Amino acid sequence: MTRTASETRTVVVEREFAHPPEKLWRALTQPHLIAEWLMRNDFTPVVDHRFKLEADWGVVDCQVVTIEPHRSLSYTWAALGLDSVVTWTLTPTNTGTHLRMEQTGFGPDQTRAYQGARYGWPKFFDALEQSVARLG
Template sequence: MNSAAPETRTVVVEREFAHPPEKLWRALTQPHLIAEWLMANDFIPELEHRFKLKADWGIVDCQVLAIEPNRTLAYSWAALGLDSVVTWTLTPTRHGTHLRMEQTGFAADQTRAYQGARYGWPKFFDGLEQTLARLD
């Protein structure tokens, strides 16, 4: 069977945080906080807003695709030939928030980008944890 779309891979990172969804939402949507754990940016939490994430290795061009405060945030992530989508899902738990990050759209021949994301996102999550620990 031949499908029309080429097969793509997805990176998923999930972690439980001992913080309420509102606190995680702040860290995911306030530019100065995003800069602490992810990258320098000009993010605005508005649907269709175009923004850039800046790292020492280059720039990621992004656009907000979905936004539901304290629940869901999705944006396109285009860099170094990769066109992908990053989706954050926040689920309240008894002790805090379950955070799920899914990055979809890695083509079969984009092994380096895929492996980079598999390696990088858990480190970003560690940085997010440190940022959250400092927040009131």
């Protein structure tokens, strides 16, 4: 069944980072860095590349949808009955980068997944911030 946009929910997390977009981009696209703040993975920044994110609780099946280096990245996120899309947008600021993550596609019957994402993404952002701070 196809849902309309009005029937789905979105999780958005935004944060200012005191780092340039290029540095954040590395953390969002290099597998060893993604593993530091998100999950183990076999990511490659190539449109249509299929990859997996692996955690103790299971696997997320993903596919790269769009890539604009240092600006935007999106990929599908399918796990535990959820079919969604995660989009990262990097906007340069005077002091670093405004990072926006949007995960769309939570159905009305997927409250648990939606609440999990609302809880989990800010924690991933905290880990991302620590990971980026360690980059040279």
